[in-house]
Amino acid sequence: MLRVAVIGWVAVMPYGGGTMSLLISKSLIDRYAAGPSVTRTAAVKTLQENVRKALSDAAGAEFDTFLQGSYRNATAIADINDVDIVALYDPWSAPASHSDWERLFLQVAAILEKSWRVSGTVKIDDKCVKLVGDVKADIVPAISQSSYSSADPITIYSRSARRERPNYPRTHYDNGVLKQKATGDTYKATVRLFKRWVRQYSALDAPSFYIECAVHSIAGSQFNSYLPLSFSSVALKILEYNRYSVIMSVAGDKDILTASEWNPDAFSQFQVHLRSDVRLVLDAMQASTTAEADRLWKLAFGE
Numbered sequence: 001m002l003r004v005a006v007i008g009w010v011a012v013m014p015y016g017g018g019t020m021s022l023l024i025s026k027s028l029i030d031r032y033a034a035g036p037s038v039t040r041t042a043a044v045k046t047l048q049e050n051v052r053k054a055l056s057d058a059a060g061a062e063f064d065t066f067l068q069g070s071y072r073n074a075t076a077i078a079d080i081n082d083v084d085i086v087a088l089y090d091p092w093s094a095p096a097s098h099s100d101w102e103r104l105f106l107q108v109a110a111i112l113e114k115s116w117r118v119s120g121t122v123k124i125d126d127k128c129v130k131l132v133g134d135v136k137a138d139i140v141p142a143i144s145q146s147s148y149s150s151a152d153p154i155t156i157y158s159r160s161a162r163r164e165r166p167n168y169p170r171t172h173y174d175n176g177v178l179k180q181k182a183t184g185d186t187y188k189a190t191v192r193l194f195k196r197w198v199r200q201y202s203a204l205d206a207p208s209f210y211i212e213c214a215v216h217s218i219a220g221s222q223f224n225s226y227l228p229l230s231f232s233s234v235a236l237k238i239l240e241y242n243r244y245s246v247i248m249s250v251a252g253d254k255d256i257l258t259a260s261e262w263n264p265d266a267f268s269q270f271q272v273h274l275r276s277d278v279r280l281v282l283d284a285m286q287a288s289t290t291a292e293a294d295r296l297w298k299l300a301f302g303e
Contacts, residue, residue, distance in 0.1 A: 020229075020282075020285040020286050021285070021286065021287065021288060021293070022226060022228075022229075022285055022293075023287055023288075023289065023290045023292075023293040023294075024228055024284055024285065024287075024290075024293045024294060024297045025290060025293075025294050028294055028297055028298065029227050029228060029297075031078075032192075032193055032196045032197070032301050033189045033190075033192050033193050033196070033227050034077070034078040034192070035074060035075075035076055035077065035078060035188075035192060036071070036076055036077075036078055036079075036080060037078065040135075041071075043134065043135055044067070044071055044083050044135055047083065047085075047118070047133075047135050047137055048065060048066075048067055048083070048085050050117040050118050051065055051085055051087070051112070051117075051118060051131075051137070051139060052065040053117050054111055054112060054115035054117040054118055055087060055108070055111055057111075057115065057117070058111040058114075058115070059107075059111070061090070062089060062090055062091055063087050063088065063089055063090065064086075064088040064090055064150075065085055065086060065087055065088070066085070066086050066088075066169075066170075067083065067084065067085060067086075068084045068085075068086050068140070068167075068169035068172075068173075069083070069084035069169075069209075070195075070208060070212075071083045071084070072084075072169070072173055073172065073173055073176045073188070073212070074176075074188050075176070075188050075191040075192055075195065075208075075212055076192070076195075077192050077195050077196045077199070078196075081135065081136055082135070082136040082137065082138065083135060083136070083137050083138070084128075084137075084138045084140060085137055085138070085139050085140065086140050086142050086154065086169060087108050087129075087139050087140060087141050087142065088142045088143065088144065088154060089104055089141065089142070089143050090144070090147060090148045091147055091148075092104075092143040092144075092147065093143060093144055093145060093146045093147045093149075094143050094144070094145055094155035094164060095155070095164055096143060096155075096157075096164070098159075098162050101141070101157045101159065102159070104141045104143075105124050105129060105141055105157075105159065106124070108129045108139055108141050109122050109123075109124050109129045112129065112131055112139065118131060118133070119133050120132050120133025120134075121133075124159075125138070126158055126159050126160045127140065127156060127157065127158055127159070128140045128141070129141065140156055141156070141157065142154040142155060142156050142167070143155050151170075152167075152168040152169070152170050152171045152251070153166035153167055153168050153171075153253070154166070154167050154168075154169065155167070166253070168249075168251035168253050169251075171251040171252070171253070172249070172250045172251040175216070175250050175251060175252065176188070176212075176216070176250055179216055179220070179250075182220040183220045183223035184223070184225060186223040186224060186225055186227070186230050187215070187216070187220075187223055189227055189230075190215060190223055190227065190230045190231060190234055191211070191212050191215045191216075193227060193230075193231045194211050194212075194214075194215055194231070194234075194235075195208050195211055195212075196301060197231075197274075197277065197300070197301050197302075198211060198270070198273075199302070200301065200302025201273055201302075204266070204269060204270060204273065205262075205263065205266035205269070205270075206262075206266065206270045207262070209256075210256050210261070210262040210267075212250060213247060213248070213249050213250050213256045214238050214241075214247055214256075215234055215238075216250045217247050217248060218234045218237045218238065219237070222234050222237055228281055228284065228285055228297065229285065231278075231281060232278050232281045232282055232285070235274055235278040235281075236278065238271070238274065239271055239274060239275055239278070241257070241267075241271075243257070243264035243265075243267065243268055244264075245257055247262075277300040277301075278300075280296050280297075280299050280300035281296070281297065281300045283296050284296035284297040284300065
């Protein structure tokens with residue numbers, strides 16, 4: 001395994017590998033690490049507020065709404081166009097019957113269809129109510145373990161499997177904030193790099209949630225303010241995992257590297273691509289010219 005140390009803006013490879021000149025253009029680094037624009041973020045915030053108001057108009061204080069997923073966790077890449085909004089129905093507590101869940105899904109869908117506050121096509125899906133407009137939103141009906149609780153877990157439902165499942169969005173968010181602080185504010189940008197990198201492999205089974213968990217599992221000492229080095233150091237540690245490793249979710253509630261979550265075969269394919277592309281990133285950091293560094297960096301990200 002390659003180990004590097006950073007001294008100022010020069011990375012030194014202690015095993016005879018020489019030095020890294022770190023000539024990758026900052027604009028290219030920022031392009032791949034960028035989150036959604038201020039305009040897009042504002043549109044998502046407005047949508048969440050309008051969904052909350054629509055539910056409140058129809059049901060008073062019975063629904064609590066909040067963002068979850070990449071937008072909430074500040075790990076969304078720049079061009080993401082969908083958002084997850086939890087619609088937590090406070091009067092109920094888990095478990096609920098299938099007929100109760102069906103009624104809740106129908107209630108949320110009906111409110112959104114009738115409300116003047118939101119626009120777009122409403123469709124009931126397996127685990128959410130989809131709202132397709134300028135911003136695509138998955139509105140996730142949910143209930144708590146006890147009525148009017150503000151603590152995780154919440155309970156969500158698969159209509160096709162007729163199965164409830166605990167979910168920990170607030171714990172996930174809190175643990176991400178702690179990781180961000182522990183890594184000198186480099187964790188979330190590193191996650192975005194991985195999500196942007198994997199996008200070039202459309203056939204690869206590598207959901208963003210699992211990528212975020214894998215990056216989160218790596219020790220804080222591997223992250224770096226020079227983001228290409230952060231990406232490569234974290235990648236090399238992820239490559240040390242095998243199909244029998246335990247990779248915990250960001251919330252710490254489950255092992256994600258299982259047949260029912262991120263299938264180990266899919267994870268192995270993820271590692272195959274990562275192994276070849278991290279080599280390009282390492283070569284980019286050793287390149288003697290900015291043009292060559294930029295070429296290799298872009299190649300690693302599929303450009």
